Amino acid sequence: MTLHLDPRRIAMLQEMGLRLLPPMGAAPEVAIAEPEAIEVAAVEVAARVSTAPVSFAPAAVPVAAPRTLGDRPTGIESLGWDDLAAAVAGCRACGLCESRRNTVFGVGPARADWMVIGEAPGENEDQQGEPFVGQAGKLLDNMLRAAGLNRRSNVYIANVLKCRPPGNRNPEPQEVAQCEPFLRRQVALVQPRIILAMGRFAVQTLLQSQEPVGRLRGRVHQYQGVPVVVTYHPAYLLRNLQDKAKAWADLCLAMDVMEGADA
Ligand code: URA
Numbered sequence: 709m710t711l712h713l714d715p716r717r718i719a720m721l722q723e724m725g726l727r728l729l730p731p732m733g734a735a736p737e738v739a740i741a742e743p744e745a746i747e748v749a750a751v752e753v754a755a756r757v758s759t760a761p762v763s764f765a766p767a768a769v770p771v772a773a774p775r776t777l778g779d780r781p782t783g784i785e786s787l788g789w790d791d792l793a794a795a796v797a798g799c800r801a802c803g804l805c806e807s808r809r810n811t812v813f814g815v816g817p818a819r820a821d822w823m824v825i826g827e828a829p830g831e832n833e834d835q836q837g838e839p840f841v842g843q844a845g846k847l848l849d850n851m852l853r854a855a856g857l858n859r860r861s862n863v864y865i866a867n868v869l870k871c872r873p874p875g876n877r878n879p880e881p882q883e884v885a886q887c888e889p890f891l892r893r894q895v896a897l898v899q900p901r902i903i904l905a906m907g908r909f910a911v912q913t914l915l916q917s918q919e920p921v922g923r924l925r926g927r928v929h930q931y932q933g934v935p936v937v938v939t940y941h942p943a944y945l946l947r948n949l950q951d952k953a954k955a956w957a958d959l960c961l962a963m964d965v966m967e968g969a970d971a
Pocket of ligand 1: 829
């Protein structure tokens with residue numbers, strides 16, 4: 709497989725753990741390494757990534773938080789950041805509140821051009837109250853860094869669900885429906901110029917589509933008037949290394965959309 713690459717994209721491939729082999733044809737073409745080489749490189753890259761503390765610690769539960777299961781605060785669409793974080797911290801709209809250790813609100817600057825949306829907290833996120841802090845998060849950080857993005861300065865990261873589904877089971881439709889207004893408000897407050905939707909649940913929630921990720925990627929969709937690029941979930945990429953090149957192409961598409969918007 710050969711691809712045309714500029715230096716920025718070569719750097720991105722390397723950051724994502726894809727090792728470049730010597731070109732077989734014309735000078736600007738490179739080949740993608742064997743999956744084994746990719747795996748080794750991915751582990752090496754992951755080992756260099758720090759897991760420094762969060763920008764948004766889990767918010768304190770508000771005094772007036774609903775105590776009855778099934779209740780969700782009203783008026784989410786007009787909440788500011790602090791009240792929104794407090795509403796999430798005190799949410800009891802679905803059964804996930806019974807088993808969570810922490811709600812996982814989101815991380816990043818209050819205003820950002822880029823927003824990344826994943827599925828739901830896993831065990832590490834439930835423990836630490838920050839999205840994407842496990843192995844998948846390390847890969848995500850590498851991918852973002854290759855695009856010049858960092859959760860502490862210029863990309864906001866959130867999940868569809870703010871509470872961990874027990875045993876990391878799939879989110880249920882009623883859980884997604886209860887939680888989605890929080891995400892919608894986060895998007896309205898962050899005012900991103902591009903959203904990267906990662907994995908089936910994020911994609912299906914944002915796009916209200918049942919199509920698989922593979923059929924939706926490669927073009928630009930919309931959520932609340934914001935361009936959305938669909939890509940694979942980093943946890944999936946850790947199990948399917950051969951699809952990292954596609955995720956890289958998705959990031960390039962998102963960067964192209966941003967550059968086009970700048971033009
Ligand atoms: N997977 C997600 O979708 N989100 C996280 O925060 C962690 C893993």
